[in-house]
Amino acid sequence: MEGFGTFFQTGDWKGEKHVPVIHAPEKVTAGEVFELKMSIGDAVGHPNTFEHYISWFKLMYHPEGAKFPIELASFDFAAHGESDIFTEPTGLTSVKLQKSGTIYALSYCNIHGLWMNSQKIEVV
Amino acid sequence: MEGFGTFFQTGDWKGEKHVPVIHAPEKVTAGEVFELKMSIGDAVGHPNTFEHYISWFKLMYHPEGAKFPIELASFDFAAHGESDIFTEPTGLTSVKLQKSGTIYALSYCNIHGLWMNSQKIEVV
Amino acid sequence: MEGFGTFFQTGDWKGEKHVPVIHAPEKVTAGEVFELKMSIGDAVGHPNTFEHYISWFKLMYHPEGAKFPIELASFDFAAHGESDIFTEPTGLTSVKLQKSGTIYALSYCNIHGLWMNSQKIEVV
Amino acid sequence: MEGFGTFFQTGDWKGEKHVPVIHAPEKVTAGEVFELKMSIGDAVGHPNTFEHYISWFKLMYHPEGAKFPIELASFDFAAHGESDIFTEPTGLTSVKLQKSGTIYALSYCNIHGLWMNSQKIEVV
Numbered sequence: 315m316e317g318f319g320t321f322f323q324t325g326d327w328k329g330e331k332h333v334p335v336i337h338a339p340e341k342v343t344a345g346e347v348f349e350l351k352m353s354i355g356d357a358v359g360h361p362n363t364f365e366h367y368i369s370w371f372k373l374m375y376h377p378e379g380a381k382f383p384i385e386l387a388s389f390d391f392a393a394h395g396e397s398d399i400f401t402e403p404t405g406l407t408s409v410k411l412q413k414s415g416t417i418y419a420l421s422y423c424n425i426h427g428l429w430m431n432s433q434k435i436e437v438v
Numbered sequence: 439m440e441g442f443g444t445f446f447q448t449g450d451w452k453g454e455k456h457v458p459v460i461h462a463p464e465k466v467t468a469g470e471v472f473e474l475k476m477s478i479g480d481a482v483g484h485p486n487t488f489e490h491y492i493s494w495f496k497l498m499y500h501p502e503g504a505k506f507p508i509e510l511a512s513f514d515f516a517a518h519g520e521s522d523i524f525t526e527p528t529g530l531t532s533v534k535l536q537k538s539g540t541i542y543a544l545s546y547c548n549i550h551g552l553w554m555n556s557q558k559i560e561v562v
Numbered sequence: 563m564e565g566f567g568t569f570f571q572t573g574d575w576k577g578e579k580h581v582p583v584i585h586a587p588e589k590v591t592a593g594e595v596f597e598l599k600m601s602i603g604d605a606v607g608h609p610n611t612f613e614h615y616i617s618w619f620k621l622m623y624h625p626e627g628a629k630f631p632i633e634l635a636s637f638d639f640a641a642h643g644e645s646d647i648f649t650e651p652t653g654l655t656s657v658k659l660q661k662s663g664t665i666y667a668l669s670y671c672n673i674h675g676l677w678m679n680s681q682k683i684e685v686v
Numbered sequence: 687m688e689g690f691g692t693f694f695q696t697g698d699w700k701g702e703k704h705v706p707v708i709h710a711p712e713k714v715t716a717g718e719v720f721e722l723k724m725s726i727g728d729a730v731g732h733p734n735t736f737e738h739y740i741s742w743f744k745l746m747y748h749p750e751g752a753k754f755p756i757e758l759a760s761f762d763f764a765a766h767g768e769s770d771i772f773t774e775p776t777g778l779t780s781v782k783l784q785k786s787g788t789i790y791a792l793s794y795c796n797i798h799g800l801w802m803n804s805q806k807i808e809v810v
């Protein structure tokens with residue numbers, strides 16, 4: 315069986331337009347709701363046409379020392395030119411954590427596959 | 439065949455905790471990206487437990503005079519207590535419009551079904 | 563506020579290519595798992611290109627006399643020509659019911675909007 | 687940055703109840719629609735309760751020699767006891783391929799994280 319995990323590409327979002335950007339505080343208070351945002355194209359825009367677009371984002375969280383990551387949210391971007399309407403790759407939700415860990419931001423371009431980024435967050 | 443549309447409940451979000459709140463400008467410029475947010479519980483909080491939670495949001499757009507609505511985005515809120523992690527019902531994305539119309543915000547509570555709200559937006 | 567429910571179009575799937583077809587038994591045993599399938603294009607094919615495709619299905623269930631419908635499953639069809647790969651609008655899952663009611667099959671064409679069909683099912 | 691790919695667990699579905707089972711022909715004809723099914727629990731059942739369930743499946747395809755995998759479909763299983771209704775982890779769709787490659791079946795248990803399986807398919 316071949317590994318699937320190797321398909322997740324990453325890099326520096328300032329130079330590679332597919333790499334998700336995570337907008338999150340470095341430190342939050344346990345049990346307090348905060349907003350967690352991810353986006354693509356902050357430095358270099360990604361195409362958004364019928365033929366080529368960012369299709370979805372997923373936000374996952376891995377508490378330090380935990381065995382499994384937990385899914386926080388999924389965002390599907392649906393309009394890519396229908397009736398001249400465009401959804402751009404920005405996704406935000408709000409979450410409540412109890413333990414420090416790592417946020418994983420995943421995205422899928424319908425042509426260029428799976429991408430990821432991560433950021434540690436301290437919960438105090 | 440019975441109608442499905444009658445299942446979408448609505449009301450005043452200040453009194454009914456299931457009604458989505460739309461956070462959008464009243465007027466935007468054609469072709470300019472703007473942020474579109476929806477949330478639940480701004481006035482009265484909704485439960486968020488393994489057994490009872492807001493599961494997803496959808497944002498749709500109906501350009502004035504168009505025959506069909508266009509889907510903008512879907513948001514799935516996945517964590518409702520796993521490893522003490524909670525995703526709250528907040529969803530934001532960014533969109534680009536060319537024609538005035540109506541934003542529809544749909545949501546689904548796993549116990550209390552389908553809810554909606556709408557807001558007109560002027561595109562100039 | 564305008565109603566959203568009126569956007570769900572329906573008709574006879576033998577003549578209108580957007581109407582979902584429900585493949586379900588008329589009668590099932592309470593608590594027994596059975597397969598529930600929906601499809602589009604059984605009689606008249608629907609286009610499947612980058613520009614025009616069936617994007618998703620949802621299956622909902624409304625137990626007789628219940629106040630709210632319950633979501634069973636969502637299906638997203640993602641490939642519409644990328645690397646010459648196509649996902650066709652067929653979705654199947656398996657479910658377990660305890661009470662008679664109505665199955666609702668919803669679908670979304672990225673150009674022609676929201677469609678539905680329904681079928682009663684007897685649980686004995 | 688930590689790698690995300692290492693979170694995908696796998697194994698033998700006959701012994702480990704989280705490993706997806708792929709039901710696909712070994713050989714298909716280029717351009718012909720065929721059904722592709724995945725399931726969990728064929729040998730050992732997985733719990734399906736409010737607190738612990740299989741939340742979603744994704745089917746991806748990697749054509750031989752291609753740089754990126756293409757998403758075929760996503761399945762979300764929504765009902766885990768609401769009104770005594772249960773969606774079980776079975777997902778099927780239909781696809782059309784032009785090149786031999788590898789099918790990847792991904793799944794997410796809300797407690798035990800991400801799992802995968804894969805199967806080669808010959809397109810003639």
Ligand SMILES: [Fe+3]
Nearest residue numbers: 366423425426
């Ligand atoms: Fe791309």
Ligand SMILES: [Fe+3]
Nearest residue numbers: 490547549550
């Ligand atoms: Fe509720």
Ligand SMILES: [Fe+3]
Nearest residue numbers: 614671673674
């Ligand atoms: Fe259509």
Ligand SMILES: [Fe+3]
Nearest residue numbers: 704795797798
């Ligand atoms: Fe599990």
